[in-house]
Amino acid sequence: MYNNAYTKxxxxxxxxxxxxxxxxxLRLYVNLYFNPxxxxxxxxxxxxxxxxxxxxxxxxxxxxxxxxxPSGTDVLLALFKLCFGRDNFxxxxxxxxxxxxxxxxxxxxxxxxxxRFLLVPLLVLIISTININHIFVGSYLLSQPLHGFFMxxxxxxxxxxxENKCLCYALATSFLFGICILIRPDxxxxxxxxxxxxxxxxxxxxxxxxxxxxxxxxPFMLCLAFGIVKAKxxxxxxxxxxxxxxxxxxxxxxxxxxxxxEPSQPGxxxxxxxxSIPLLFLHQLELDQDKLSYPLMNKLLPAKEVVIKxxxxxxxxxxxxxxxRECISTTGILKQVYYSIVNISFLWxxxxxxxxxxxxxxxxxxxxxxxxxxxxxxxxxxxxxxxxLFRINRQNLGLYILALNYLSLLIVSALIFxxxxxxxxxxxxxxxxxxxxxxxxxxxxxxxLSSWPN
Numbered sequence: 460m461y462n463n464a465y466t467k468x469x470x471x472x473x474x475x476x477x478x479x480x481x482x483x484x485l486r487l488y489v490n491l492y493f494n495p496x497x498x499x500x501x502x503x504x505x506x507x508x509x510x511x512x513x514x515x516x517x518x519x520x521x522x523x524x525x526x527x528x529p530s531g532t533d534v535l536l537a538l539f540k541l542c543f544g545r546d547n548f549x550x551x552x553x554x555x556x557x558x559x560x561x562x563x564x565x566x567x568x569x570x571x572x573x574x575r576f577l578l579v580p581l582l583v584l585i586i587s588t589i590n591i592n593h594i595f596v597g598s599y600l601l602s603q604p605l606h607g608f609f610m611x612x613x614x615x616x617x618x619x620x621x622e623n624k625c626l627c628y629a630l631a632t633s634f635l636f637g638i639c640i641l642i643r644p645d646x647x648x649x650x651x652x653x654x655x656x657x658x659x660x661x662x663x664x665x666x667x668x669x670x671x672x673x674x675x676x677x678p679f680m681l682c683l684a685f686g687i688v689k690a691k692x693x694x695x696x697x698x699x700x701x702x703x704x705x706x707x708x709x710x711x712x713x714x715x716x717x718x719x720x721e722p723s724q725p726g727x728x729x730x731x732x733x734x735s736i737p738l739l740f741l742h743q744l745e746l747d748q749d750k751l752s753y754p755l756m757n758k759l760l761p762a763k764e765v766v767i768k769x770x771x772x773x774x775x776x777x778x779x780x781x782x783x784r785e786c787i788s789t790t791g792i793l794k795q796v797y798y799s800i801v802n803i804s805f806l807w808x809x810x811x812x813x814x815x816x817x818x819x820x821x822x823x824x825x826x827x828x829x830x831x832x833x834x835x836x837x838x839x840x841x842x843x844x845x846x847x848l849f850r851i852n853r854q855n856l857g858l859y860i861l862a863l864n865y866l867s868l869l870i871v872s873a874l875i876f877x878x879x880x881x882x883x884x885x886x887x888x889x890x891x892x893x894x895x896x897x898x899x900x901x902x903x904x905x906x907x908l909s910s911w912p913n
Contacts, residue, residue, distance in 0.1 A: 507532055
């Protein structure tokens with residue numbers, strides 16, 4: 460009787476609706492009252508604001524910076540501003556609140572599809588609703604809230620495709636993953652891993668006929684074509700969705716604090732970019748000689764200068780790649796492995812930027828406490844859950860896809876750099892994997908105890 464009532468509660472349509480209202484209320488309060496968008500138009504947030512405005516003024520602008528950064532967020536914000544106004548930050552706050560809440564609800568429905576435990580979807584819903592990092596990242600004009608929503612939506616439609624073999628889900632999955640690539644091109648790593656999975660385990664995907672394959676291919680290719688054509692408009696030459704990948708690779712392979720493009724030639728594109736926030740903190744720790752926390756990974760150990768300067772043009776992507784190659788050659792493989800381990804550790808180390816700039820002490824304290832809990836239970840559990848990659852069958856195919864998504868995050872972080880802000884869109888993924896892993900461990904323990912003689 461209890462189990463039946465319990466099951467009815469967990470699978471009631473009212474449960475996600477109640478948490479939808481709670482998640483939306485929390486995010487609306489933070490976005491509209493506690494941390495409104497118009498109070499932090501600086502750094503990356505200002506860049507998204509200005510570039511989306513420039514797209515509205517002149518969508519065929521020859522500004523290189525419209526191609527240097529991924530175009531997805533700029534285009535979506537430009538379309539939003541076209542409908543609601545350029546400086547309607549209240550509407551932006553509501554929009555981002557809805558996106559964040561949508562990601563929470565999709566995480567619940569994903570958990571229902573992949574988990575063997577009745578309790579896991581409810582726990583995923585609770586943790587995702589109150590995930591303070593997810594709430595605060597969603598209160599800034601950044602790409603991560605958009606990326607997180609479309610990724611969760613896309614994974615849900617992919618799971619529905621595996622279940623129903625319907626063309627509508629193939630088209631939706633393709634389109635949503637295409638948008639993800641436009642927002643964060645590093646999502647392409649997940650696409651490669653999924654294609655590899657389909658090639659290795661073809662028997663799991665033998666339902667993919669010509670119609671479904673075209674449904675998976677066409678919308679995605681159209682999104683890629685849009686990004687490539689847009690890059691051609693802004694740069695005059697065909698290229699990928701953005702050109703900052705090579706630039707960012709310098710930070711990941713050289714571990715410099717700043718990579719400054721300072722051209723002496725008139726008309727060349729200058730750019731002074733600092734590295735990820737964790738690398739800046741690591742540099743500061745080295746200056747302060749603070750070795751109390753993470754003693755093995757508190758050294759920046761740059762391959763070249765701490766501040767690398769280049770008299771040239773930001774457009775010269777071949778120079779960025781050459782610089783990264785020089786750093787790899789200078790340091791050797793072992794030091795590059797050290798760099799990658801440090802980069803991955805940034806997914807949970809240091810602080811959540813830009814929320815670390817909030818001056819209200821109780822909130823900073825709450826973020827600190829949440830990070831300790833999340834890092835211990837979720838990050839460790841999800842990392843151990845990568846063991847699912849070594850056990851694949853039709854029953855756990857959904858979990859395998861989530862593990863591949865987490866692996867894609869680790870690969871990108873190892874190559875370039877990680878950061879809590881970049882991890883947040885994947886948090887639903889990590890929460891599901893961790894809870895499923897703990898559930899399996901508890902089952903194994905109970906099974907072992909029951910087999911012991913009385």
